[in-house]
Amino acid sequence: VIGKLDQEWSLGETQLRVGYASFDDFQDEFEYEIDFNRSAPRFTGDLTVLDIEDSEFFVNLEHQFELNDNIEFAIGGFLQNKDRETQLLEVRERFNLAASVRTGYDQFSRNPGEFVPATFDPFDETFSNIQEDRRDLYALIEGEFDNLTFEAGVRWESTSTEIFGRDPNNPTGTTVSNDYDEFLPSASLKLEVGDGRITLSGARTLRRPNFDFIAPIELEAEFGDNDFRGNPLLLPETAWGGDLGYEHKIGKTGVIGVNVFYRDVTNLTELATALEPDGTVEEGSEGDGTFVLTPRNTGDGEVYGIEFDASFGLAFLGLPDTGVFGNLAILDSNITDEFGERRFNDQSRFVYNFGAIQNLPKFGAAFGATYRKQGEAFGRVVGEEVFTRYGADLEIFVEKRFGDSFTIRAVGTNLLDGTKDEDFNKFNTVADQELRGSDNFDEYELESERAGPVFQIVARYAF
Numbered sequence: 001v002i003g004k005l006d007q008e009w010s011l012g013e014t015q016l017r018v019g020y021a022s023f024d025d026f027q028d029e030f031e032y033e034i035d036f037n038r039s040a041p042r043f044t045g046d047l048t049v050l051d052i053e054d055s056e057f058f059v060n061l062e063h064q065f066e067l068n069d070n071i072e073f074a075i076g077g078f079l080q081n082k083d084r085e086t087q088l089l090e091v092r093e094r095f096n097l098a099a100s101v102r103t104g105y106d107q108f109s110r111n112p113g114e115f116v117p118a119t120f121d122p123f124d125e126t127f128s129n130i131q132e133d134r135r136d137l138y139a140l141i142e143g144e145f146d147n148l149t150f151e152a153g154v155r156w157e158s159t160s161t162e163i164f165g166r167d168p169n170n171p172t173g174t175t176v177s178n179d180y181d182e183f184l185p186s187a188s189l190k191l192e193v194g195d196g197r198i199t200l201s202g203a204r205t206l207r208r209p210n211f212d213f214i215a216p217i218e219l220e221a222e223f224g225d226n227d228f229r230g231n232p233l234l235l236p237e238t239a240w241g242g243d244l245g246y247e248h249k250i251g252k253t254g255v256i257g258v259n260v261f262y263r264d265v266t267n268l269t270e271l272a273t274a275l276e277p278d279g280t281v282e283e284g285s286e287g288d289g290t291f292v293l294t295p296r297n298t299g300d301g302e303v304y305g306i307e308f309d310a311s312f313g314l315a316f317l318g319l320p321d322t323g324v325f326g327n328l329a330i331l332d333s334n335i336t337d338e339f340g341e342r343r344f345n346d347q348s349r350f351v352y353n354f355g356a357i358q359n360l361p362k363f364g365a366a367f368g369a370t371y372r373k374q375g376e377a378f379g380r381v382v383g384e385e386v387f388t389r390y391g392a393d394l395e396i397f398v399e400k401r402f403g404d405s406f407t408i409r410a411v412g413t414n415l416l417d418g419t420k421d422e423d424f425n426k427f428n429t430v431a432d433q434e435l436r437g438s439d440n441f442d443e444y445e446l447e448s449e450r451a452g453p454v455f456q457i458v459a460r461y462a463f
């Protein structure tokens with residue numbers, strides 16, 4: 001719910017925005033499996049109940065006035081209160097089955113559900129509550145002179161966070177307060193040059209920690225077989241960044257552009273492996289070869305790259321109802337961890353997509369396709385290194401309009417049976433990971449995933 005109020009005065013215009021939003025997400029899941037790769041088959045049954053209640057309230061008050069015919073000035077304040085409660089209930093039943101179950105078991109006609117016990121043990125509860133209060137002040141000046149448009153501003157953001165969490169290993173719970181504030185200046189210039197436009201901008205930005213990362217709780221097998229432990233003292237990421245871009249118009253609606261960017265990041269947030277006091281990798285709840293992952297501020301790094309964009313019609317080829325588009329981003333980054341310099345974890349070197357849309361005005365219809373691909377990524381934490389390769393994705397849609405209000409759209413996604421291939425190198429200690437001899441590897445693992453296409457039909461009515 002959002003309320004708006006505008007009032008013009010002799011010294012400018014005052015705007016008031018007030019909003020409130022909330023949601024309640026309730027999920028209950030069960031998973032049953034039988035492990036036959038044992039001397040005696042073993043049944044495992046997991047029951048999970050997740051309940052998330054989230055609310056958000058904000059007030060934004062801003063006053064604008066003209067300094068002269070070409071320059072406007074705005075000052076304002078922003079208040080936001082967020083509150084999220086998360087309750088997770090989990091229970092696992094695990095027991096051996098008779099060896100005879102293995103004989104003649106047909107997975108196509110039978111399923112593990114036939115071995116589910118009549119009752120389960122009581123649930124284990126994990127609970128967290130996070131309250132985040134923001135208080136911001138800002139000032140902005142905007143101006144326009146002939147073919148030049150500019151703006152410059154500064155924002156002060158103050159954040160106060162109260163975090164509580166409890167889990168079966170800490171039933172009384174832990175409460176942590178984490179407060180911080182930052183000054184965030186910004187400026188941009190836009191210069192119209194013939195049929196093109198040059199854009200130059202710079203800003204200091206702030207990225208607050210994800211709520212899921214800061215709850216002081218531990219979740220078993222949260223990332224595959226690896227556990228997760230929250231870090232309530234996680235600091236926000238800040239970055240000084242700059243962009244320089246050029247866009248050129250093609251015909252009435254087409255545009256091509258190029259943009260280079262740079263970010264100098266402080267307190268980069270990444271998942272890391274928890275270590276024992278002696279420096280060995282802390283073992284996860286699933287046993288040998290699993291870890292406990294926890295978010296941390298790895299340090300300071302930088303990311304930079306170049307982007308190309310294009311979108312235009314093919315009227316010059318005699319195809320006035322055909323449009324094509326494409327985007328290519330080439331990225332690089334660096335940060336230093338325990339083992340030396342590397343790229344940001346799991347960042348692909350490139351991402352691109354291209355496609356076409358064909359309108360059929362006489363039939364009130366349209367169809368199109370989009371192809372997407374991203375490059376290999378690398379991630380490294382203490383105890384594990386992962387090389388990830390991704391397959392391509394193809395999406396096709398067909399749309400039919402009935403009058404001015406009703407539309408039916410059919411979409412097929414992942415039509416190339418998308419794949420994800422991962423190579424894992426695992427180690428027991430930091431020393432093993434540094435030496436990398438044949439005797440230092442604890443485990444080498446290959447994983448490959450493939451997913452089939454998804455088809456949807458959506459009807460949309462506007463009134």
